[in-house]
Amino acid sequence: MTRALLLDLDGTLADSLPVMRAAYGELCREMGFEGSDAEFDLLNGPPLLVCAAMLKQRHVLAAAAEDMVRRWFEIIEARYLSCRPAPGAAELLETAAAHGWNRCLVTSSSRKLAGAWLRSVGFETLVPLLVAGDEVPRGKPHPDAYLAALALTGAEAGRSLAVEDSPAGATAALAAGIPTRMVGAAACPPGAAAIAGLAALLPEVSAP
Numbered sequence: 001m002t003r004a005l006l007l008d009l010d011g012t013l014a015d016s017l018p019v020m021r022a023a024y025g026e027l028c029r030e031m032g033f034e035g036s037d038a039e040f041d042l043l044n045g046p047p048l049l050v051c052a053a054m055l056k057q058r059h060v061l062a063a064a065a066e067d068m069v070r071r072w073f074e075i076i077e078a079r080y081l082s083c084r085p086a087p088g089a090a091e092l093l094e095t096a097a098a099h100g101w102n103r104c105l106v107t108s109s110s111r112k113l114a115g116a117w118l119r120s121v122g123f124e125t126l127v128p129l130l131v132a133g134d135e136v137p138r139g140k141p142h143p144d145a146y147l148a149a150l151a152l153t154g155a156e157a158g159r160s161l162a163v164e165d166s167p168a169g170a171t172a173a174l175a176a177g178i179p180t181r182m183v184g185a186a187a188c189p190p191g192a193a194a195i196a197g198l199a200a201l202l203p204e205v206s207a208p
Helices: 017-031 037-043 048-059 065-080 089-098 111-120 144-153 167-175 198-206
Strands: 004-007 102-106 129-131 161-164 180-183 193-195
Touching: 004 089, 004 144, 017 037, 017 048, 017 065, 037 048, 048 065, 065 111, 089 102, 089 198, 102 144, 111 129, 129 144, 144 167, 161 167, 161 198, 167 180, 180 198, 193 198
Parallel strands: 004 102, 004 161, 102 129, 161 180, 180 193
Antiparallel strands: none
16 A cells, blocks of 8 residues: 655744744834744744734734735745754655655745745755645644545555644544644644654655
């Protein structure tokens, strides 16, 4: 049966959280308030439109959420290609490819941004498949993106593996029936397993 390695982008495959934090901070200042690390953590995972709606409500902003998203994307795009792969990313992808795993990026980012990043770091052949946040009806923590990834890869959920860094992303993968690993310091939802980094997955993807 086909199996797939399904990877989140920000904070998982890409070491992008400092860039995303800086972009959030710049948007907040433009909107007239100061952001916080605690609030940024809440925004890690869902699509930007959901995040913008949360900011609009929390800070009683006059701007339309759609306008906030357009500006947020502009800020991110100006910075994003400076992001490097997370430690161990290339080795994990090469090992997964050598052992017959289909590889797919499952991200809340747009196809344009995610695809540009994959090309910029030379990962376009190591991660040949992509499900982007602008291509599914509902973003994380809903399972839509992961269900689309399973359909795209032709993989069996129970034999596949999702890798995330946020509770919202892990919740989405678990809801799709996929064994899930979480990197980083965020608390794991029930059913996900914490790992120290991508290198910890090498034994799993090397197994028959």
